[in-house]
Amino acid sequence: MIEGSEGLFAHTEEFPNPSAQARLAALVGLDDLIDRLVTDAAARLDPTMIQRWSRAVHGQVIPAIGALTDRTPLFVFAGDVGVGKTEVAEVLGQAIATRTDTDVTLYPLSLTARGRGAVGEMTTLLTRAFERITAEFVRARRSDGVASSLGVLLVDEADALAQSRELAQMHHEDRAGVNALLRGIDGIRIDRLPVLTILCTNRLHALDPAVQRRAATVEVFTRPTHEQRAALLTRLLIGSKLSPEDIDALAFATGETAGHPYSYTYSDLRQRLVPEVVLAAYRQGVAIDSVIAREVLERTQPTRPFEAGRL
Template structure:
């Protein structure tokens, strides 16, 4: 068959919704290019044919709406939430290293089928570590938007029942739920061992919960992308790392990243001529992206409530000073 004939048949298969024929013809086209020694074209066609957005993501396995959201038997609270986001990767400002590592995860995930032809699997169990406000939860949201998959959000705290026996069953039901679809799953703030769980729960029992969780992560064989986050990596048992395919560190932003973040957060308002973002970025060492976001919001609010439609350097300095005072309180407490 010539390329023209193949393409014509491919179109017909598509309009007839004949998936099997479509893939067969697609493969034929790829082989034809290979025989012509157009290896790059063949590779690109293969990637396009098996790109997730066309096959896996749209597959009907994706979202079983008939599956009820699991709830805690005791409190009745939902154990997870399903969320959809419209976010752009550009809104995420990270060190090059972290950004690259995250990109590799999503690229791997998108290349699922191509990898499968080589008998390989993408990394799909990833742990995010870093201080509060560095973008761990946000990254999961951006990744879910980027992949066009819903985010199953699991606040780890919600799983911990006041009856510890219930906790194991909660975990089990959460895993049963996520096995029924392809999603980005975030187990947020899994560092319960470090939290102040006073007399109510014994450490031994908490450890058992964590081990239980790790076991389930280990045994998970589904196609979803499983993310977990922690603010306190040092308190987690080193054995934890081994259960994940990848550990990604979220660091505090350096000066140039702070500059980008401040620019990003001041976008909504006009800037006065005297504004010196460089100066502010130099003076915000130790601020997390989330701190910078609050600071910029405060500065914008300050301008607006004082009836100005543009922000001045003084607005920024005012909110910076206020914020510093608060940070001092935080570190001294």
């Protein structure tokens, strides 16, 4: 372990594992997004696959393949609070591991690694974090270019760490921290390490332009559609006394209405509405039905958008 690297990460998680698989299965309506992200990650693990594809369909490895494999392994997940971006980031390693039969390790950067305000601390800790990941994956890629394992570095609330250096009031230590982040990300690309960095943010506009330019993918997560809300509610409330028509009505009521011009988020449904429905039915000693669901819905309002329109 790199000297002084203790406390850099909140915890590490190895994939595949059953707990992560359960969390992945609970992500309703995000299959296409996850599939695209896994395909991208798989191409980084084994670039020979896409080279073989190019030879098969084009008769040669076209220059565009080099552009793909040379881009920075950085994903940016942006969107309102509760729309699933952090959950996807935390379990994406499970999807990659099961799809590619490769060991994946998640490294969530801890709050400690963001520094406590001491001069130079954030820059030093960021540098150590990238040093540790580099040390652990520098030998993960074989001579044929195929990687035997993948690391995922997750930075949640990334706008607090990678805010734009264009801000006049930005402290020079914060600027140094952004520079350290950029150096670390660039080093991973230059060394072709099998490491994927994921930045999650509620404020895409606040990220430094240099960070946004480097991103291979910028995914803006939105609140669930009617179909996605219905699918999630059906999954959670199956076996209750709610009929398919009741579920559809509940999905409609959790969309944009005159009372709230914004729909419920995934976390509003999963962590607030449905648990409150269960507790309400439990307290009354009755089965979950449409009457209970409507009663709870009336007193459970959706989370207001976080700086709506400024993602």
